[in-house]
């Protein structure tokens with residue numbers, strides 16, 4: 295398959311697709327434009343003042359680096375000290391073979407160049423166009439073609455949803471005041487099961503001592519305010535040579551990642567050669583020892599998170615919805631009111647929806663009703679229950695008063711099982727209103743008749759059911775879309 299860099303791009307703001315006309319890429323949603331210049335995607339229309347300032351600073355730096363060929367020395371240094379350790383650790387988190395790789399804050403993209411041959415493609419995004427020019431120059435010299443370079447804001451990347459397998463940020467996310475927003479953006483572009491791998495300064499004795507030399511801000515209340523006051527207000531940020539930079543506790547990193555939606559998150563020491571050039575020689579060996587062996591002195595940690603594998607509803611999905619309502623005469627009364635909205639939500643989206651409507655005690659009629667929708671149309675309403683539900687019928691009729699009736703609960707459970715056996719397909723989703731229906735769904739999952747069970751409650755109270763099975767995945771997500 296030929297690599298088409300444009301296929302990864304989308305509007306940085308509304309994420310709609312782009313139309314290419316000459317060197318201009320225009321958003322089909324909001325009309326915003328990006329530009330392609332000499333193979334680099336440029337995008338400065340939505341840059342904040344802050345970003346424009348740091349962009350200017352970085353551009354000057356990289357421009358000089360390109361002119362005096364300093365990047366060659368930098369690249370050699372990177373290869374000597376950091377490259378192998380970094381690749382090894384990335385590979386531990388996710389095998390890089392055949393992946394779509396994105397590096398945020400990629401600079402000259404040394405790492406991307408080194409792994410390009412084993413990836414499907416490498417995408418580098420950086421705020422500095424001049425850095426990307428160096429990257430491009432080096433990539434072309436190495437005859438690497440499966441790359442895409444984007445000048446852009448990491449908080450608003452011009453990249454499609456769900457299209458990246460691995461994201462790497464080497465000391466990037468600590469430079470955003472709002473780390474959470476940054477992580478959400480990474481989560482957005484990752485495909486399900488995609489891996490985000492970031493290295494950040496660790497908050498420990500190290501960040502409180504030597505890292506203060508360059509004005510690191512510990513990201514915990516009070517210390518953060520003090521450090522910001524000292525470094526930015528009092529010292530005018532003049533020695534903050536990496537700009538605004540925070541260090542994090544492991545627990546903060548975990549919760550920030552989980553809030554962004556990541557799962558399987560872990561934080562561990564980032565194994566890397568330590569130089570400590572700023573320390574006098576006599577101190578170096580002691581510090582190196584401490585930095586390797588004591589959490590209190592680890593300089594950097596890696597934080598790795600995986601995007602949840604959320605099976606999406608699609609036009610090939612099938613949904614079985616077990617619910618109840620009150621029937622008067624031959625019509626459903628709108629007392630529960632959940633059926634119509636659910637139906638209207640699912641019917642246009644899925645291949646097949648079956649609603650099992652169990653008349654509430656006190657209704658006219660006691661037998662469950664089935665509505666089956668397929669390809670946007672109501673397909674059938676007639677349904678005859680199996681004998682074991684007919685067997686219950688006279689007993690149901692005897693206890694048919696508006697109250698909680700045990701026998702009706704048994705009917706509910708059996709009606710779900712009954713339908714599942716009559717309709718031979720395996721449903722992708724089962725939505726069970728209230729506990730008995732959810733239980734029936736769990737039973738169906740156990741015997742392989744449904745994939746995912748969603749426990750749907752109206753009047754939720756957390757400790758009503760002790761059974762942990764009820765707190766199943768997806769429930770809020772799917773149901774909130776409807777209710």
Ligand SMILES: [Zn+2]
Pocket residue numbers: 305306307308309310321322323324325326
């Ligand atoms: Zn747009």
